[in-house]
Amino acid sequence: MRSRSEDRKFAQRRVRGVVNAGIAVALTVLAVSALFVIVGHIFVNGVGSLNLDFFTKIPKPYGETGGGIAQAILGTLAMLCLAAIIAVPIGVGTAIYIAEIGRGRFAQMVRFAIELLAELPSIVVGVFIWALLVRNITGYSGIAGACALAVIMIPIIARSVEEILKLVPDSLREAALALGTPRWKVVLFIVIPTVLPGMFTGIMLAVARAAGETAPLLLTSLGNAFFNFDMRKPMAAMPLQIYSYAVSPYDDWHKKAWASTLVLIALVAVLSGAVKFFTRRWKHESH
Amino acid sequence: MTIKNLIVRPTTKAVDSGDRLFTTLVGAASSIVVILLLGFIILLVVDSRESIRSFGMGFLTGSKWNPVATEVNHIQFGALPYIFGTVVTSLIALALATPLALGSAIFVSEYAPSWLGKPVAFIIELLVAIPSVAYGIWGLFVLVPIMRNVVEPFLQSTIGKVPVIGALVAGPPFGQDLLTGGVVLAIMILPTILSLSREIIAHVPRLQKEGMLALGATRWEVLSKAVLPYARGGIVGAAMLGLARAIGETMAVTMVIGNSSTKIGASLLTPGYTIASAIANQFTEADSPIYFSAIVELGLVLLIVASVFNIGSRLLIRRLARREGGSHA
Amino acid sequence: MNPIRPLADIVRNRTAPENPSANAGRSITVRSLSAFYGKHKAIEDIDLDIHPGVVTAIIGPSGCGKSTMIRCINRMHEVIAGAYATGSVLLDGEDIYAPDANPVRMRRRIGMVFQKPNPFPTKTVYENVIAGIRLNLPKMTKAGYDEAVEKSLRSVALWDEVKDKLHSSGASLSGGQQQRLCIARAIAIEPEVLLLDEPCSALDPTATLKIEDLLFELKEAYTIVLVTHNMQQAARASDTTAFFLADERHAGHLIEQGPTQDMFMHPKDQRTEDYISGRLG
Numbered sequence: 069m070r071s072r073s074e075d076r077k078f079a080q081r082r083v084r085g086v087v088n089a090g091i092a093v094a095l096t097v098l099a100v101s102a103l104f105v106i107v108g109h110i111f112v113n114g115v116g117s118l119n120l121d122f123f124t125k126i127p128k129p130y131g132e133t134g135g136g137i138a139q140a141i142l143g144t145l146a147m148l149c150l151a152a153i154i155a156v157p158i159g160v161g162t163a164i165y166i167a168e169i170g171r172g173r174f175a176q177m178v179r180f181a182i183e184l185l186a187e188l189p190s191i192v193v194g195v196f197i198w199a200l201l202v203r204n205i206t207g208y209s210g211i212a213g214a215c216a217l218a219v220i221m222i223p224i225i226a227r228s229v230e231e232i233l234k235l236v237p238d239s240l241r242e243a244a245l246a247l248g249t250p251r252w253k254v255v256l257f258i259v260i261p262t263v264l265p266g267m268f269t270g271i272m273l274a275v276a277r278a279a280g281e282t283a284p285l286l287l288t289s290l291g292n293a294f295f296n297f298d299m300r301k302p303m304a305a306m307p308l309q310i311y312s313y314a315v316s317p318y319d320d321w322h323k324k325a326w327a328s329t330l331v332l333i334a335l336v337a338v339l340s341g342a343v344k345f346f347t348r349r350w351k352h353e354s355h
Numbered sequence: 356m357t358i359k360n361l362i363v364r365p366t367t368k369a370v371d372s373g374d375r376l377f378t379t380l381v382g383a384a385s386s387i388v389v390i391l392l393l394g395f396i397i398l399l400v401v402d403s404r405e406s407i408r409s410f411g412m413g414f415l416t417g418s419k420w421n422p423v424a425t426e427v428n429h430i431q432f433g434a435l436p437y438i439f440g441t442v443v444t445s446l447i448a449l450a451l452a453t454p455l456a457l458g459s460a461i462f463v464s465e466y467a468p469s470w471l472g473k474p475v476a477f478i479i480e481l482l483v484a485i486p487s488v489a490y491g492i493w494g495l496f497v498l499v500p501i502m503r504n505v506v507e508p509f510l511q512s513t514i515g516k517v518p519v520i521g522a523l524v525a526g527p528p529f530g531q532d533l534l535t536g537g538v539v540l541a542i543m544i545l546p547t548i549l550s551l552s553r554e555i556i557a558h559v560p561r562l563q564k565e566g567m568l569a570l571g572a573t574r575w576e577v578l579s580k581a582v583l584p585y586a587r588g589g590i591v592g593a594a595m596l597g598l599a600r601a602i603g604e605t606m607a608v609t610m611v612i613g614n615s616s617t618k619i620g621a622s623l624l625t626p627g628y629t630i631a632s633a634i635a636n637q638f639t640e641a642d643s644p645i646y647f648s649a650i651v652e653l654g655l656v657l658l659i660v661a662s663v664f665n666i667g668s669r670l671l672i673r674r675l676a677r678r679e680g681g682s683h684a
Numbered sequence: 685m686n687p688i689r690p691l692a693d694i695v696r697n698r699t700a701p702e703n704p705s706a707n708a709g710r711s712i713t714v715r716s717l718s719a720f721y722g723k724h725k726a727i728e729d730i731d732l733d734i735h736p737g738v739v740t741a742i743i744g745p746s747g748c749g750k751s752t753m754i755r756c757i758n759r760m761h762e763v764i765a766g767a768y769a770t771g772s773v774l775l776d777g778e779d780i781y782a783p784d785a786n787p788v789r790m791r792r793r794i795g796m797v798f799q800k801p802n803p804f805p806t807k808t809v810y811e812n813v814i815a816g817i818r819l820n821l822p823k824m825t826k827a828g829y830d831e832a833v834e835k836s837l838r839s840v841a842l843w844d845e846v847k848d849k850l851h852s853s854g855a856s857l858s859g860g861q862q863q864r865l866c867i868a869r870a871i872a873i874e875p876e877v878l879l880l881d882e883p884c885s886a887l888d889p890t891a892t893l894k895i896e897d898l899l900f901e902l903k904e905a906y907t908i909v910l911v912t913h914n915m916q917q918a919a920r921a922s923d924t925t926a927f928f929l930a931d932e933r934h935a936g937h938l939i940e941q942g943p944t945q946d947m948f949m950h951p952k953d954q955r956t957e958d959y960i961s962g963r964l965g
Contacts, residue, residue: 073822078789081819085575089466095458099479099549102542106485106493113496161384169378170385178385181392187665188395188658189603190487191631195654196395198638199402203647222388252377280486283605283631287638307488307606314492314610322496329489340484469765562802566866569760570816570873571792580819584806678805 107333114330117323127293127309133320137328139295143210143304147289148275150214150299151221156271158218159225166226167233168255182230186223193219194284202288210296210303213289220281221274228270232263269343276339280332282307306332396658403652405645406432414652418617422637422646432649434656436617440533440627441660444608445601447537447623448544453594455541456548464556465578476553483546491610494539495531499611502538503530507624522621529613534623536612540604544597551596555589555675556582592671599664603657605631630657710776710876710907711735712757717771718935719752719761726752728935730771732926736907739899741922741944743912745959748928749936750911751799754879757909758794759787775876792820794877795870795906800886801862803854803869809846812854812865813837816873836868840898860891867898871906878906882913896921915960919948927956 121136128135162182166175197216206212236259244254260267282305285291291308292301306328313325406414410432417433459479463472507528515521524534559582567581583590613626614636628636634653641647712734719727727749734740742750755761756769759780772779780790803812813833817824824832833850837843842864846857857865863883870878880899884892899908899921912918918925925944930936940953951957 074792074820077820077822081573081576085573088575088579092458092462092466095455096462096475096479099455099459099545100475102545103478103482103485106482106490106542109493109497110489158384158387161381162388165381165385169381174385178389181389183669184662185388185392185395187599187662189605189631189661191603191605191634192399192654192658192661195634195638195651196398199647199651200394200398219391222391226388250371250374252374255377276484280484280488282486282488283635286635307486310488310492311606311610314488314495325492326496329486329492332486333489336484336486560802562798562800563804565760565763565796566798566802566804567815567819568763569758569791569794569796569798570869571788571790571820573788576819580815581804584804587806 110326110329110333113323114326114328117327118330122324122327126295127324130318137304137306137309137324137331139292140304140306140309140328141331142295143289143292144279144306146297146299147210147214147217147285147303147305148278150211151217151278152271152275154214154218155221155225155274159222159271159274160229160267162222162226163229163233164255164260167230168259169251182223182226185219186227188219190220190281191283191287194287197284198287206300208288208290208302210289210299210301213285213303213305214299216284216288217278217281220284221278224274224277225270228273229263229267232266232270233259235266236262272339272343276336276343279339280307280336282311286311306335399651399655399658403648403655406648406652409645410649414649415656418619420617422640422643422649430643430645432645432652434630434633434653436619437628437630437633437653438656439619440536440612441602441629441631441657443533443623443627444536444540444612444629445598447534448540448601449594449598451538451541452545452548452597456545456552456593456597457590459549460552460556461578464553465574465582476549480546480550482542483550487543487604487606488610490539490543490607494535494607494611498539499530499535502532502535503528507532507534511624523623525622526620526624528624529626531611531613531626532624533612533627536608536627536629537623539607539611540601543604543607544600547600548593548597551593551672552586552590555586555593555672558589558676559585586675588671589675592668592675595664595668595671599661599668602664603631603661605629605635608632609635630660712877712907712909713774713777714757715772715774717753717756717769717773719749719756719769720767721764722766725935727756727928727930728937730938732938732941734907734909735924737903738923739903739908739910739921740924740926741910741912741918742926742928743915743918743959744928744930744936746913747936748930750913750928751881752936753928754796754881754909754911757877757879758791758796760791760796762787792816792873793875794879795873795875797863797866797870797878797880797883799882801859801866803857803862803865805853805855807854808851809854809857809865810850813868813872815869820873832872836872837865839871839902840864840868841894842868858891860887860894863887863891863895864898867895867902871902876907878902878908880908880910882911884917885913892917919944927951927953927959929955929959 121134123136123141124138125134125136126139127137162178166179166182170178193216197212197219201212201215202208240258240262241254244258245251249258285305285308289305289308290302291312292304296303310325310328310332313321313328316322410417414432414434415438416435417431418435419431419433420436421431459475463476467475507524507530510524511528515524563581563585564577567577572580608629609632612629612632614628614632615626617628618625630653634650634657638650641650712732714730714732714734717727717730717732718725730753742753744750752761757773761767761769769781772781774780775790775793779785780787804815807815810833813836814829817829817832834843837846842861845861846865849856854865855862867878867883884895887895896917899910902908903923910918910922922944924942925947926941927939927947928936929939940947940951940956942952947956948960951960
């Protein structure tokens, strides 16, 4: 029953509730501010060094001002393209297999393999390609870099495409199968067309992620200060350029490192933003 | 990572040559994935063989890392300082990130109205999209000076005076040290722990919350006495996943941790290495087969440690999902 | 054969209802209660009288708003996002929906047992029972808690069954035991009212009967409201019955309320008779 001591305790309980709610709010504010602080610094420190030269010229030697990161931008694009060419068929094919066709042991194994691949630390992926390709087969090269990126992209693509395929209602498949359509046509011509935007989304997400990866490229494509169109040679990439500029002793290079980071983040944001935009549009249309 | 069930699609056997080709192609893609994973593990093991044979357990327990043989020293690779650095920075990251992530998860899930909670969670989770090297450069040029000039001296003047614990902040404040490495990692793993914790908290059955509420509990009490205890295992799993990420992180840590000293001491204010940063810094110098093998072994060790926590995390969360499935609201 | 007769027989064959004792619970007076889920009106303009010392059953077909009704009594209805209620519910003369009323404190005075047993799985049987005590009352001695646990478990006829497993998880008991544990947990803080929302729907017949027997004893100390979709249960276990109905045009509303015996043998409203005889719902 109600009593004085209960009242007193309730007052304490209420205070405790308010205090804890306040702590939760404070922690949230701290967490939210982290994003703004970091992006803010990158913007403020980087925006001043953006100019046409930055995008079109290669680095000047040791600390001379001027020049840019054109070769790194190209290198990133080139390796991302090659990585996508490798990763997309494998990732999409695997996703189709586990979502549409596979049943039983092997499919479970594949699913498990995808989960494990997704959790690999990226530096270990770099070590793997380093040991496999760089040491004896390709040397430090854009190809090796692309392979490392592909290994990172495959599980991301496979997972998101699988998720998307799962969203397609079974009734669609059943209707097609009931008409006698062979399985491969059901998948290719009926299921997949309905999820193309979503698939594209998943691929873009993987590309966005790969664009920001540094560690695996460190051990595989190594980096390059000059324009290089031969993927069998070491290749520059934006994250690598940021790293070498940042740890150098030159102030001008530090500024360029900030600017490159800004451009990199913008690239990742655009790729991921395109993702969100498409996902929303697609979800909108299909409901 | 989400809590999901295995769904089986309606399908039929292969009926014509198109089907056979199709099945072969997607089967091949899937096989490549499996082979890739297996090859990955096998290659790492095989290429570390030489190092494992030469140094055995000493690789994990020894502290000397001498790639060059002299008259006095043999070639030795002892990775203990790197392992130490990984453990210390990851634990610091966990200790800092978990309260932040949990507090935010609680706020977003249980206190904030959904028009506020969803955007807030979205913003925090954007942190995961920032590339590692961006954290690195921010850490190097912004955080390190702050740590060196403000935070670390402050810690030294406060905790530094307390006996025993004071040893944690002894020595000159470098700025580029284990502590700063831990701080950067904390920001990086915060979104991971947050998003998983949110999901876990959201999956606590309504019946549990209502049961506590019906006894006359305040909002906080429902949280602390019904929701969080129920979600305990899953939250630990979320933290473990964050830990796994911290262990595997390379660039951001490399850029702020100093990469110089291999001393193993009590102070967090010493520069150090992590396994990942050691690999990143040394691979170009691996000119001898034994050196190469040692680097690969480092990669193998990193893989194993990160995987242990990954798998542990997944098991904990599966266990929670199973229990929740049984006592459904 | 008159389909109402078997039910009437059940009612008649029970021993006559006890006289409510002086300190048995409190009365609840519901006036003009309407409850909404966002824009959807679930129950409309309910006037209901619930007396202490008796078991009041709320019956009706599914979707008629019985659960919503009972959840309004301890202000659990508004816990759902967008849900609210208008009107008044007087607990012993005090309107729990008054603007300055504190729902958290109200709920402590009104115990609730849910459709599915919901013991706290991370707490032991012991800790489950005293969960409400720990929450609301100042700290007691260990002996005090022990005593409270035994008293509660005895009043739900669970003590002998679980006294050796007081420290195993609350979820380790059988379904029927879990539900009795939840009842023990609810009455451990000595509420004034006990609300039971279809407490036996997830239980087997043996467990169900055990709980119905419990209600018979518990009503001496508490005002009991029992929502049930099972008419036989209402006939067996309740002293007063309220019949609710909802349809496409009407939100859930009260059709008829009265002593169970009268309701089942001589229902006043045709719809009541239809429902009881199985023609409706």
